[in-house]
Amino acid sequence: MSGAATPVAADTLRDALARAYNDNPTITGSRAQQRATDENVPIAKANGRPSINANGSLNENLIRGGNSFTTPQRNGQAQLALNVPIFQGGAVKNAVRAAETRVEAGQAGLRGTEASLFTEVVGAYNDVIRDEAIVGLNTQNVRVLDTNLTASRDRFQVGDLTRTDVAQSEARLSLARAQLQTAQANLIASRENYIRLVGAAPGVLEAPPVLPNLPASPDTAVDVAIRNNPQLLAAQRARDATAFDVRVARASRLPTVGVGVGQNYQNFFGSLGAGQSTGGSGVPQSGTSTSVGLNLTLPIFQGGRPAAQIRQAQALRAQAIENTTLAERQVVSSTRSAFAIWRSSLEVIKSSETAVSANRLSLEGVRAENSVGNRTILDILNAEQELLNSQVTLVTARRDAYVAGFALLAAMGEAEARDLGLDGGPLYDPAVNYDAVKNRIMDYGTGDAPQPIAPSTVSVPAQTSVVTRPLDPMLNSAVDRNAPLTTGENSPNR
Known part of the structure; x- marks a missing residue:
């Protein structure tokens, strides 16, 4: 599922999400962790299954007493043993159930990792779109203020404006250039964050699709989240697993029963009875035996270990219960907050669209009035800034609304x-x-x-602040910026 060595830039939100789903190291690492969690089930089951062991030994007695029947020179042994657990106090059964429940918790947690990653990608995707728009707006503003400054200097030469007007234009242009530098740095940071999450540089990103199935009220959203939120489900399954842990701890005080079957072989290599007066030639030097037995272990005193293990398991269960309540609180809080931000951002979008239209008309009026001497250059500069501010507010609200809406769906x-x-x-x-x-x-x-599955991003070129995406027509200010020069005849006395 790894991506190509040279990633292709994603142009749509779905492409970005698909690439992150396949290649992001956070999610690929979480999948590996879940595979490790899966193995706890066969590990727990193994404790209740038969086991077969073989062992052997060869001993050479260097110093012996006089009786070679009790201390032969050489002794070789081999043993094959089969052990079948029959009863272990329920420890195996409950350990298996605990492991299975934690697998369910891990699978729910993996769903939560997906949702969290996708929320980050949606945020990064919209950050790039927002910051590209802000860079475009600030570039447009610098260009406009530069034109204003040129016009102000020309009008100053013919006596239509004062040196103060020119200084105000110069100051506002310098501030706009500083704001543009900040916006460009923010755009580069957003693009680099996009690469961190998606693994490829952003191209010309298309507008994200409309989000479906958004709830009508926060209560509706919370009801769905309580049933479906993966992080809450993971916490609930982890809480359930601790109940089996307590039973496992209690089983340490109960007896265990098992059946053992052994096959033994022994060889003295002719050294048994060697040197005795009766002669050892007729003594068997090797032999085999088979044993079957029932093993019973009844714990009587273990130094307080079982009681401590039970108390420990109960305390961990208490922690898991509280963690579930914490997760539920977090789900309720994040769901309601996302709903509030989403609805608020929608209202901000409406207000900002109205503000952009009104500020555009206001700027036109201020410029027209300035041409006949009823407005100052500072009035024009302020109108320019108000238009820019409303445009930035609009693109920021669009980003916030979409990200909050997606976060709401994730919750x-x-x-x-x-x-x-x-x-x-x-x-x-x-x-x-x-x-x-x-x-x-x-x-x-x-x-x-x-x-390795997730590709490295070292080979992805460092990002720049170049913007090729055209401005939204709503944000493009098609206003006559070049006011005609006047002779100053109709200007107020300065």
Whole structure:
């Protein structure tokens, strides 16, 4: 699922999300962690399965007493033992259930990782669009103020303006250039953050699609989030797993029963009875034996260890219960906050669109009035700044509304790969690995050697602040900026 060595820039939000879904190291690392969690189930099951062990020894007695029957010179032994656990106080059963429940928690957590990553990508995508617009607006503003300064100097030469008017124009142009530098730096930072998340440089990004299924009220959103939020589900499953941990700890005080079957072989290599007066030639030098037994272990006193383990498991369960309440509070808070920001940003968009239109008309009027001497250069500069501010507010509100809307869907559990219809191949299913490993019993079955999935971004060129995206017509100020020069005849006395 790794991407190509030379990534191709994503032009749509869906492309960006698909690339991050396949290649982002946060999510690929989380998938590897989940695969490790899956292995806890066969590990827990192994404690309740039969085991076979073989061992052998060869001893050479360098110093012996007089009786070679009790201390032969050489002694070799080999043993093959089969142990079958029958009863372990419920420890294995509950350990398996705890591991299975934590697998469910991990799978829910993986869904949460997807949603969090996608929210970051949506934010980074819209940050680039916003900052490109702000750079375009500031570039437009610098160009306009530069034209204003040129006109002011020309009018100063014919006596239509004073030196103060020119100084005001120069100061405002210098400030606009500083603002442009800041906007360009912010754009570069946004593009680099996009590369960190997506793994490729942003191209000319298209406007993001309309978000579907947004709720009508915060209560509706919270109801859905309580049922579907993956982080809350993960906390609930982790809480449930601790109940089995307590049962495992209690099992340490109960007896265990097992059946043992052993096959033994022993060889003295002709050294048993050697040198005795009766002669050792007729003494058997090797032999085998088979044993079957029932093993019972009844704990009587363990120094307080079981009680401490039970108290520890109960305390961890108490922590998990509180963590679930914490997760629920966080879900409620984030859902309501995202809803409020989303609805507020929609209102800001409406107000800003009105403000942009009004400020554009105001600027036209101020320029027209200045041409007949009823407005000063400072009035024009202020009108220019007010228009710019309203335009920046508009693009920022558009970004905030979209990101908050997506964050709201993520809190409701409806912003994951399965909800977004991502292209680029089949979706990752953590259940596939779990089903493949949960019942494995072979000691020598191993997985594939780990290989990097997420590509490096070292080869991606450093980003610049060059903007090729055209300004939204709503933001483009088609105003006659070049006021005609006058002789000063109609200007107020300065």
